[in-house]
Amino acid sequence: MTVQQTAKEFLKSEPGRDPIIIEGLFRAAPERVFRAFTDPRDVSCWFIPKAGSLEQVEIDLKIGGKWCFVIDKTDEKQIHFEGEYLLIDPPNRLEFSWRHVKEFADGTRETTDTSKVAVTFTAAGKATEVRLSHEAIKTEDARHGVGGGWNGCFERLADFVKEMEHVPGE
Incomplete structure (x- = not known):
């Protein structure tokens, strides 16, 4: 890796193209990596691509259940996915x-059109391939922004899963 190459590239599709494809190999069993996507405590550790954290994570893990990840919250507005x-x-x-949503104190909302995310978790020895x-x-x-965002999230997910290797019972 050269000095200029500091981040791992998980983005596999051409930037700006639809669909955005992100792939990575993570050193944990599929059950553990799946839980990283579905447990609010885990999600709050890796979802934001830059140093920082989510304000709030809500997950109702059932078909039709809602999820909401608040990335910024002030008295005037809340920004969330x-x-x-x-x-x-x-x-x-x-x-x-x-959906990406800006919700204002007066109750008005600005929201993107609904898009769809599909994630597969495939065992690869003692690791998991995530697509x-x-x-x-x-x-x-928007595709450029989302692709860069997911790439950054996968960087943090790799660090999170690596840290979990050293936690008893994980």
């Missing part, structure tokens, strides 16, 4: 809808 679970097949597959496909994002600029 939200959606519903479409398919839950632990520890193999997870599908959910996705994430995020499709139906309307604009190329």
Whole structure:
């Protein structure tokens, strides 16, 4: 790795193209990596791609159940991602809808069109191959942002899973 190459590249699709494909190999069993996507405590450790944390994580893990990850919250507005679970097949597959939302103190909301995320978890020896496909994002600029965001999240997920190797009972 050269000095300029500091981050691992998980983005496999051409930037700005639909669907966005993110892939990574994580040193944990599929059950553990699946839980990292579905347990609020775990999600709060890796979901934000930059140093920081989520303000709030809500997960109702059932078909039709809602999820909401609050990334910024002030008295004037809240910015979050939200959606519903479409398919839950632990520890193999997870599908959910996705919207980016700005919710203002007066109750008004600005929201993107709904897109779809599908994640597969495949055992690879003592590791798990994760493939994430995020499709139906309307604009190329938004796809660039989402692709970069997921790439950063996978970087943090790799660090999170690595840290879990040293936690008893994990």
